[in-house]
Amino acid sequence: MIQIIGAGAIGCLWLAKLQQSGSVCHLVSRSKTTNLTLQFTDLSGEQSLLTVSISQRLLNTSAEQKRSTILVCVKAQHVVSALLAQQQYIDKKQTLILMHNGYGCAEKVRKHFPNNPIICATTANASLLNAPLDITHTGIGPTYLGPFTDLAAVKAQTKEKGQSATQLQHILIPVIEPLQQAMPDVCWSEDIVKKCWLKLAINAVINPLTAIHQIQNGKLKYSEYTVVIQSLVAEIVAIAKAEHIDFELLTLQQSIDQVILATAKNFSSMNRDIFYHRPTEIEFINGYLIKKAQQHNLEAPLLHELYNKVKVLENRSAIAEDKY
Ligand code: PAF
Numbered sequence: 001m002i003q004i005i006g007a008g009a010i011g012c013l014w015l016a017k018l019q020q021s022g023s024v025c026h027l028v029s030r031s032k033t034t035n036l037t038l039q040f041t042d043l044s045g046e047q048s049l050l051t052v053s054i055s056q057r058l059l060n061t062s063a064e065q066k067r068s069t070i071l072v073c074v075k076a077q078h079v080v081s082a083l084l085a086q087q088q089y090i091d092k093k094q095t096l097i098l099m100h101n102g103y104g105c106a107e108k109v110r111k112h113f114p115n116n117p118i119i120c121a122t123t124a125n126a127s128l129l130n131a132p133l134d135i136t137h138t139g140i141g142p143t144y145l146g147p148f149t150d151l152a153a154v155k156a157q158t159k160e161k162g163q164s165a166t167q168l169q170h171i172l173i174p175v176i177e178p179l180q181q182a183m184p185d186v187c188w189s190e191d192i193v194k195k196c197w198l199k200l201a202i203n204a205v206i207n208p209l210t211a212i213h214q215i216q217n218g219k220l221k222y223s224e225y226t227v228v229i230q231s232l233v234a235e236i237v238a239i240a241k242a243e244h245i246d247f248e249l250l251t252l253q254q255s256i257d258q259v260i261l262a263t264a265k266n267f268s269s270m271n272r273d274i275f276y277h278r279p280t281e282i283e284f285i286n287g288y289l290i291k292k293a294q295q296h297n298l299e300a301p302l303l304h305e306l307y308n309k310v311k312v313l314e315n316r317s318a319i320a321e322d323k324y
Pocket of ligand 1: 202207217266
């Protein structure tokens with residue numbers, strides 16, 4: 001069983017795909033709802049109505065619920081508070097999968113949930129929340145899952161049971177398999193930090209630029225953005241290098257170009273957040289990179305500039321509390 005925290009575009013996408021592939025799921029949403037139907041439009045435009053199980057708290061009565069995987073799909077700024085709100089319903093053996101844009105949450109989660117196995121995840125699937133419980137799958141791409149730090153918690157559990165570390169994979173298979181059955185290209189990656197940094201780099205370029213200029217991702221191919229994107233990539237490569245993450249300038253540039261092309265018609269999540277007057281994930285994207293730059297005495301003028309512009313837009317619209 002998988003319990004998903006967060007009824008946003010990505011949480012509902014996994015809910016739909018997991019349910020369609022036969023997994024038992026439950027959705028935790030902060031908003032009270034009496035609607036138990038999810039409207040799902042798939043990549044081919046086909047619509048389906050799915051009956052879903054939703055509540056404001058995790059289920060933890062049956063043995064199946066107590067050992068269910070918890071997939072956290074809220075925005076980076078809500079990850080810790082969303083989990084803390086559910087803490088009393090979380091068993092220490094339950095695996096927590098953190099799937100969000102930006103970086104830096106897992107460390108904080110580990111402090112509050114020291115015994116739970118924590119998996120970091122990054123997905124290139126795109127989804128649009130048309131209305132509450134109404135989503136459209138708009139883009140497909142790989143999803144990577146991998147251990148946060150050294151899988152300390154899982155190792156402790158295997159020792160308890162007298163199992164060897166080589167059996168770790170077996171513990172993780174039941175967690176990963178349903179996700180692999182639900183969507184193509186779901187891979188386990190021991191190198192998840194680099195995968196997350198790649199997504200971080202992509203988001204640090206595409207999201208603020210599309211949010212500030214209120215454009216679709218594809219417009220970033222216009223020549224007026226070429227220099228700024230190249231300079232941003234150079235700043236990010238230098239920061240990553242200081243963190244022992246090796247990105248080749250040209251390869252990173254190409255990866256970003258590919259995402260711009262693949263998601264040309266999409267509005268990025270940050271674009272939508274600014275458009276709908278919601279708080280953005282800038283703190284965990286450009287904000288995270290800026291903090292790392294400061295720690296290594298590196299200049300990051302463009303990352304700063306975009307960060308400041310997004311902050312101005314965010315504050316200007318001073319907005320109602322974001323929902324998960
Ligand atoms: O945040 C987003 O919108 C997505 O991560 C991405 C890759 C920029 C596509 O829109």
